[in-house]
Structure formats: C-alpha cells, structure tokens
Amino acid sequence: MLKLDRRHLLAGAAAFPLLGVSSLLRAAEPDLADLQDLTTDAQPIGADERRTRIARAQALMRAHGIGAVLIEPGSSLVYFTGVRWGRSERLTAVILPVEGEPCIVTPFFEEPSVRESLGIPAEVRVWQEDQDPLAVVAGFLRDRKLAARPIGIEETVRHFAVDGLARALPRARIVSANPVVRGCRMIKTAPEIALMQRATDVTIAAYRWTYPRVEAGMTPAQIAALMSAATRKLGGTNDWNLILLGEAAAYPHGSGKPQKVVPGEVVLMDCGCSVQGYQSDVSRSFVFGTPRAEQRKVWDQVARGQQIALAAARLGTPAGAVDDAVRGYYTSLGYGPDYRLPGLSHRTGHGIGMDGHEPVNLVRGEKTPLAPGMCFSNEPGLYLPGSFGIRLEDCFHMTEAGPKWFSTPPRSIDAPMG
Numbered sequence: 001m002l003k004l005d006r007r008h009l010l011a012g013a014a015a016f017p018l019l020g021v022s023s024l025l026r027a028a029e030p031d032l033a034d035l036q037d038l039t040t041d042a043q044p045i046g047a048d049e050r051r052t053r054i055a056r057a058q059a060l061m062r063a064h065g066i067g068a069v070l071i072e073p074g075s076s077l078v079y080f081t082g083v084r085w086g087r088s089e090r091l092t093a094v095i096l097p098v099e100g101e102p103c104i105v106t107p108f109f110e111e112p113s114v115r116e117s118l119g120i121p122a123e124v125r126v127w128q129e130d131q132d133p134l135a136v137v138a139g140f141l142r143d144r145k146l147a148a149r150p151i152g153i154e155e156t157v158r159h160f161a162v163d164g165l166a167r168a169l170p171r172a173r174i175v176s177a178n179p180v181v182r183g184c185r186m187i188k189t190a191p192e193i194a195l196m197q198r199a200t201d202v203t204i205a206a207y208r209w210t211y212p213r214v215e216a217g218m219t220p221a222q223i224a225a226l227m228s229a230a231t232r233k234l235g236g237t238n239d240w241n242l243i244l245l246g247e248a249a250a251y252p253h254g255s256g257k258p259q260k261v262v263p264g265e266v267v268l269m270d271c272g273c274s275v276q277g278y279q280s281d282v283s284r285s286f287v288f289g290t291p292r293a294e295q296r297k298v299w300d301q302v303a304r305g306q307q308i309a310l311a312a313a314r315l316g317t318p319a320g321a322v323d324d325a326v327r328g329y330y331t332s333l334g335y336g337p338d339y340r341l342p343g344l345s346h347r348t349g350h351g352i353g354m355d356g357h358e359p360v361n362l363v364r365g366e367k368t369p370l371a372p373g374m375c376f377s378n379e380p381g382l383y384l385p386g387s388f389g390i391r392l393e394d395c396f397h398m399t400e401a402g403p404k405w406f407s408t409p410p411r412s413i414d415a416p417m418g
Helices: 006-015 020-028 047-064 075-081 108-117 133-143 159-168 178-185 190-213 220-233 246-250 293-312 319-332
Strands: 068-071 093-097 103-107 123-127 151-153 174-176 237-245 266-275 282-287 349-351 358-362 375-378 382-384 388-390 394-399 402-405
Touching (some): 047 075, 068 075, 103 133, 108 123, 133 159, 190 220, 220 237, 220 266, 246 388, 293 375, 319 358
Parallel strands (some): 151 174
Antiparallel strands (some): 068 093, 349 375
C-alpha cells in the first residue's frame, strides 16, 4: 500500500469517489511525525578500530601458522578495510599478510572508487582487463615472501578465485581462514555492541509504532510497509520484515498462500535493520483480538523457552548446550522430540553482527565455548502445522558477567511489545 504512486492513487480515486484523492494519499502515507531518528549520534567504526582488528587477525595467523588471508567483497572485507564493494566476475579482494600492511587487488578502472571507502593504510595493486587478477595476488604473496606459507581463504570466497590462486601458485597450501576471520568477528568490541544496541532500539521503536496500526484484513505486505516506513524514519537502513499470518505462522519462513489479518488469529513479525552496518533481529507474536487458550499456552511456553535459553548461556559453556536446554524443556511438555513437529524445528539461535546470521549457532553439537563479546539471537519458537506458530526473538551478547539482552522480551501475549 505504501508503494502506490500518485498516478495509481488518482486512478483509485475514480473507483472510490467518496474517499477523495486526499484521503487516499493520507492512507498511503502514514503520519510519521511523532518518530525521531534514533541514530544521529551513532558512532561509525573508525580507523583505529580497524587497525586493532588487523593486528588481532595477524596474531591469530601467527598462532595458526597462516601466512596470509584472502577476502572477497562482503561483510568481512568491510570489517577489516572499510571497503564496500559488490562481487562480480571482476575480482576485487584484500590480502591480509601475517605482517605489514594489507593489499587491495582491484581492476585498474575501479581503483579510485575502491579508495573512496578504504579505511586503513593499504597497498593497492591493479590489474588490466587482459590480465589475470589471481596472478596479481600471487605476485604480492611472492613479494612479501609468503607464497610458501599456508594461505587462508575466507569462507565465502568463490571457487574461481580459489582455483585461480591454486593455478597461479601451484605449490601453495590452501587452508581455511576460519580460525582467523571467525576468531576476530565472533568477538564483538564495545563500539560494535553499541551499534547493535542502536539497531535493536530502532526495531523495537518501529514495532511499538506499527503494532496499534495493524487492522483486520491487512496483508503481510501492508504490515511490512508500515514497519519499514517507521524503521527508516527512526534511522534504520537495510530493513527487512517477514510477516506471517494465521496458519502461515506455523512455518518458520512462511507460506506462499494468500494471507490477511483475521480476528482471533496469530500475527508473527520477524523484523530487523542495520545501523552503521550492524544488525538487529527481533520477532514478536500476538493475536489480533482475543487469544484462545491454546494460543496463550503456547505463547507462555515460548516465553519460558527464551528464559531457559538465556539461563543456559554461561561463559565457557558449549554453544550447543543452550539448544539442548530448550529442547529438553519442550520435550518435557510433549513437543518433538528433537527437531520434529509440533515443536521447535530449527536451532535455538544464530550468531549476529554485521550479518543477520553469522557463525556460530546455538544448535545441537556446536562445541564452541561461549565467550565475552559473542552475540546471538534467542528464538526458540514452537510451530503447530495446520494451526499456528509462536516465535519470540530477542538477541543477547555475552559479557564478563554472563548474557545481556539487547531487547527485553515481552512478558505477556496481552502486551506483546513490552
């Protein structure tokens, strides 16, 4: 509804003459005057922070015997260098050496644009259209005397780059860079935590603005448009909104069937945004109208599941133990067992930071011990196929004193936004 342009609204006015054009325009453009940007004083990640990250990466490279790490565009490239770039068939990448300044490899004609967002001291090597970019990467490694040492590959680097590097350096040992990149990115610093907190504040404020404006007959797209408009006015970017209505809420990522808000049925909203590149992820479930006894019971069980998950998140505990604790509780209620339905068919939570989903997850078998600075979603939903589902999701971060919420979970289905 919010995306209708003036031409379509004028056409619609002919079909509804009693409403008039001005009324249609007001309906399509909600009044956001009472919302203020919450991000005006949010501090972006600076050069000193990035230099600290590179120093940490180099320490981890030394600890794991890795000579250099190759990273393509994406959140890891931004994390270490500040360079915001898209992936294409033309390689742009950074090589983090175990010592000294990094090197950006990019097409010749892209160099000025790449330098615009480069946030660290770095060498830039370019390649022409008739050259092999991986030969340029190999040249840098040879010049730094790193070609004979293991070369770490960030986990999202595409095959053509890995294959090309192996051909350019046939004697090179290619290894995973996870111990380095994950070792840095999993542990958030205070500036990162502050940006994630601000993103969460935006999402919670947008929820509280949107909730009283949900009406019978609305579609998921109409609710999402309200949430999006509020999020952007509040200062969030890259917002996303998953709205599941009625039976569709029983399927964690929804259904393609037509949906609308119906009195007595569940509205499940899973929404988030970014602030300075850091994500929020919050889910709320409520009933439009008066909840039935079963809906109230399941909502309360999920709320309890969230608290059990938080209580299990203790420093040094394997991440998978959090999922085990929730799943044990749900099994005691007759759900499952394991990942079977009705019950909790997905992991209890995922890592979060610059990406909405990051390693590691709160899932069975994950042995990574919880440590200060790790951030996770906590979303132990319950799903009853053919009926409804309830998901409450709030993120938390680990501190020296244990887990701390980014957003406080609601206490009642009757006050679902807190």
